[in-house]
Amino acid sequence: MAKTFRGGVHPPEAKLTASKPIETIAQPDRVIIPLSQHTGAPSKPTVKVGEEVLIGSKIGEAEGFISVPTHSSVSGKVKAIANYPHPLGRPMPAIEIENDSRDEWIDLSHWTDLTNSSPDEIRRAVREAGIVGLGGAAFPTHVKLSPPEGKTIDTVILNGAECEPYLTGDHRLMLEHPDEIIEGLRVIMKVLGAARGYIGIERNKPDAIDKMSEKVEDEESIEVVGLKVKYPQGAEKQLIKALTGREVPCGGLPMDVGCLVQNVGTSYAIWQALKLGKPLIERVVTVSGSAVKSPGNYMVRIGTTFSHVIEQAGGMDEGCSKIIMGGPMMGIAQHTDQVPVVKGTSGMILLSAQDVRIDEPGPCLRCGKCVDHCPMRLVPNEIARFVEKGRIAEAEAYGILDCMECGVCAYVCPSKINHVHLFKIGKAEIAQRRRKEAGKEG
Amino acid sequence: MSAKLTVTPSPHIRDDLDIKKVMYAVVLALIPSAIGGVYFFGLRALVIIVAASLAAIATEAVCQKAIRRPVTISDGSALITGILLAFNLPPGVPYWLPVVGSVFAIAVAKIPFGGLGYNPLNPALVGRAFLLASWPVYMTTTWTAPSRGSLSGISAITTATPLGVFKYVRHILDNPSVGPDEISRANSYLAQLYSSASLKNLFLGNVGGCIGETSVILLLIGAAYLLIKGIICWRIPLSYIGTVALLTWILGGQGLFHGYPLFHVLSGGLVLGAFFMATDMVTSPVTPKGKIIFGVGCGILTSVIRLYGGYPEGVSYSILIMNITVPLIDRYTRPRKLGEVKGS
Ligand code: SF4
Numbered sequence: 001m002a003k004t005f006r007g008g009v010h011p012p013e014a015k016l017t018a019s020k021p022i023e024t025i026a027q028p029d030r031v032i033i034p035l036s037q038h039t040g041a042p043s044k045p046t047v048k049v050g051e052e053v054l055i056g057s058k059i060g061e062a063e064g065f066i067s068v069p070t071h072s073s074v075s076g077k078v079k080a081i082a083n084y085p086h087p088l089g090r091p092m093p094a095i096e097i098e099n100d101s102r103d104e105w106i107d108l109s110h111w112t113d114l115t116n117s118s119p120d121e122i123r124r125a126v127r128e129a130g131i132v133g134l135g136g137a138a139f140p141t142h143v144k145l146s147p148p149e150g151k152t153i154d155t156v157i158l159n160g161a162e163c164e165p166y167l168t169g170d171h172r173l174m175l176e177h178p179d180e181i182i183e184g185l186r187v188i189m190k191v192l193g194a195a196r197g198y199i200g201i202e203r204n205k206p207d208a209i210d211k212m213s214e215k216v217e218d219e220e221s222i223e224v225v226g227l228k229v230k231y232p233q234g235a236e237k238q239l240i241k242a243l244t245g246r247e248v249p250c251g252g253l254p255m256d257v258g259c260l261v262q263n264v265g266t267s268y269a270i271w272q273a274l275k276l277g278k279p280l281i282e283r284v285v286t287v288s289g290s291a292v293k294s295p296g297n298y299m300v301r302i303g304t305t306f307s308h309v310i311e312q313a314g315g316m317d318e319g320c321s322k323i324i325m326g327g328p329m330m331g332i333a334q335h336t337d338q339v340p341v342v343k344g345t346s347g348m349i350l351l352s353a354q355d356v357r358i359d360e361p362g363p364c365l366r367c368g369k370c371v372d373h374c375p376m377r378l379v380p381n382e383i384a385r386f387v388e389k390g391r392i393a394e395a396e397a398y399g400i401l402d403c404m405e406c407g408v409c410a411y412v413c414p415s416k417i418n419h420v421h422l423f424k425i426g427k428a429e430i431a432q433r434r435r436k437e438a439g440k441e442g
Numbered sequence: 443m444s445a446k447l448t449v450t451p452s453p454h455i456r457d458d459l460d461i462k463k464v465m466y467a468v469v470l471a472l473i474p475s476a477i478g479g480v481y482f483f484g485l486r487a488l489v490i491i492v493a494a495s496l497a498a499i500a501t502e503a504v505c506q507k508a509i510r511r512p513v514t515i516s517d518g519s520a521l522i523t524g525i526l527l528a529f530n531l532p533p534g535v536p537y538w539l540p541v542v543g544s545v546f547a548i549a550v551a552k553i554p555f556g557g558l559g560y561n562p563l564n565p566a567l568v569g570r571a572f573l574l575a576s577w578p579v580y581m582t583t584t585w586t587a588p589s590r591g592s593l594s595g596i597s598a599i600t601t602a603t604p605l606g607v608f609k610y611v612r613h614i615l616d617n618p619s620v621g622p623d624e625i626s627r628a629n630s631y632l633a634q635l636y637s638s639a640s641l642k643n644l645f646l647g648n649v650g651g652c653i654g655e656t657s658v659i660l661l662l663i664g665a666a667y668l669l670i671k672g673i674i675c676w677r678i679p680l681s682y683i684g685t686v687a688l689l690t691w692i693l694g695g696q697g698l699f700h701g702y703p704l705f706h707v708l709s710g711g712l713v714l715g716a717f718f719m720a721t722d723m724v725t726s727p728v729t730p731k732g733k734i735i736f737g738v739g740c741g742i743l744t745s746v747i748r749l750y751g752g753y754p755e756g757v758s759y760s761i762l763i764m765n766i767t768v769p770l771i772d773r774y775t776r777p778r779k780l781g782e783v784k785g786s
């Protein structure tokens with residue numbers, strides 16, 4: 001039996017683009033590069049309007065430890081530094097750069113391979129390259145590579161599960177760049193002194209499992225594991241549970257059980273940064289769904305607007321009525337196609353009207369489906385009820401903060417209750433209360 | 443860009459199952475037993491089922507109009523209440539009785555609490571309990587024999603349902619003053635009740651009883667459908683029926699471990715109750731452990747009422763009593779969260 005966790009669901013996979021090789025799209029005339037594309041403090045602009053930049057030029061400096069620098073993804077001239085639409089919601093500060101189409105990189109001719117350097121040097125290089133988790137959460141990678149004193153990490157897991165429907169970017173990367181991904185994994189293991197490496201891949205990608213297995217055949221310490229096709233198989237805690245049997249304690253981090261999880265795309269980015277000196281200026285984006293003309297996997301420069309990417313993918317159908325950044329389970333619906341691709345943009349799903357559901361939530365039937373399927377084993381129906389009634393303390397006691405917003409509860413709910421929406425409200429309220437309390441004490 | 447984009451919270455895809463599909467799946471699952479009821483007890487049964495259903499639906503519409511709430515009769519839940527109430531009535535009741543029961547079920551046990559999803563007790567069972575308390579004669583004496591069999595399913599005695607016969611026999615055997623003749627007669631009744639002919643009648647439904655409860659095979663067909671569709675889960679029915687089997691085996695005979703569990707499982711309203719009423723999602727626990735506790739609780743109460751109580755059957759009251767405990771059960775049976783260390 002394939003390894004897995006308890007709970008979860010199996011939505012239609014809709015991997016329309018699994019057989020589409022990664023294609024590089026034509027460059028946009030301009031890019032909009034947000035200063036905040038990662039968890040943590042936004043970076044601070046280091047360029048002025050009118051300044052010339054090259055591909056890979058640093059345009060924003062990291063602010064504090066949990067932050068990364070930002071780089072230009074085109075060569076050209078800084079046009080403006082202002083607030084621009086951001087795929088995570090409200091407009092945020094970004095640097096607009098006019099592309100001179102010369103496609104000129106910063107000088108990398110003196111770059112020396114850093115894959116064999118000291119852990120500290122590697123961490124610094126990874127940070128300098130602006131690398132964050134590319135699975136979607138966009139947490140700065142160098143932070144994960146720097147466990148605090150006393151925490152040992154013995155197991156590094158590469159996440160190739162790609163459990164969200166539609167998305168196929170990781171799948172393609174594993175087929176097209178297996179050596180680089182594995183090399184990246186070796187580096188991560190070395191930095192952390194981890195003896196064990198896993199690459200977890202859902203069984204709906206047998207070609208990727210074969211390819212990766214073949215590459216690590218002679219490697220004692222790295223194992224490729226086929227995982228049951230079930231959402232959210234790629235969620236950190238579920239992946240760790242499936243592969244190692246360990247349970248990350250509530251409120252804790254993977255390192256509390258000696259594990260570190262990185263997306264396969266991140267591993268590829270690490271390899272590129274160390275081997276070639278290339279900062280993170282592009283990523284694979286799956287463009288898919290019922291309302292896009294040529295669905296595919298595209299290599300896209302960070303900062304390219306969605307509209308340009310969609311145009312390059314053949315354009316959208318008249319009837320497109322929803323654009324989602326990310327997968328359909330956890331992705332974010334966009335107000336406009338003028339938002340830029342950011343480091344966390346794993347996909348763009350365009351849905352036509354008949355695929356867009358507008359459900360009126362009904363009363364909870366207490367059917368228990370959400371309880372049966374919640375991968376964190378919470379009681380979503382009760383937590384939702386508490387939030388609705390403003391009983392936030394009870395929502396907290398029932399574990400609202402352990403919820404990862406995977407959307408499984410809402411997916412299975414016959415009453416179409418918007419659990420995730422309610423949980424976000426509840427969590428925001430808890431955060432606000434805590435800030436207030438901290439303010440009082442201080 | 444031309445059209446306006448829809449912005450809704452994630453997830454952006456949902457399972458097909460919705461409230462209506464859940465409810466009409468239950469209706470569909472009850473249809474074999476309804477047909478069985480009409481086959482065994484005649485057109486009377488059909489009239490009672492239709493009367494109870496229409497009354498339930500009409501009451502819901504009228505009540506919701508009266509309190510200016512959206513009318514939700516199309517969701518199918520009132521229909522289920524009507525059918526289940528009719529299933530729990532003897533076939534000989536006057537035709538106004540199901541109507542009164544349905545009105546009470548919806549107007550008292552469902553709407554005042556906020557309608558579907560908020561009622562703490564199963565409305566059909568409340569309706570039945572109300573009828574039993576108000577018109578006990580109709581509710582306990584209007585049994586009719588099935589068209590091709592006898593009320594008891596055995597030939598020796600024909601004036602009581604199988605559980606009625608069992609109650610009578612136990613009464614005699616537990617009474618120290620009865621003579622040896624009576625004891626041997628009672629034992630022969632018991633032997634007949636436990637005979638394969640009797641068990642076959644119980645399984646097929648060829649015995650007296652409430653309209654929808656007698657045919658175990660037809661109930662199981664509907665239940666299998668709901669189990670396969672994932673609308674109900676095995677936890678409540680299995681723990682309920684298992685507990686009744688265990689307790690009637692231990693305590694249901696003269697001396698410990700001399701009971702005959704198969705008879706108890708097949709007779710009365712146990713199968714109907716375990717698969718279609720105890721599993722009512724609104725009034726049963728949501729947690730996996732809670733479901734088992736709930737089923738075991740129903741099983742204990744049913745066994746106690748059947749073996750020691752004043753009524754021959756105790757399924758309805760057992761489920762109603764356990765309904766009350768649901769909030770408490772749910773509170774104390776929350777699953778261990780992933781990564782939670784108990785007691786820390
Ligand atoms: S969104 Fe939260 S509560 Fe719902 S299934 Fe996922 S983890 Fe559980």
Ligand code: SF4
Pocket residue numbers: 363364365366367368369370371380381409412413414415416417728
């Ligand atoms: S799945 Fe929906 S209807 Fe069922 S218990 Fe959970 S919240 Fe209630």
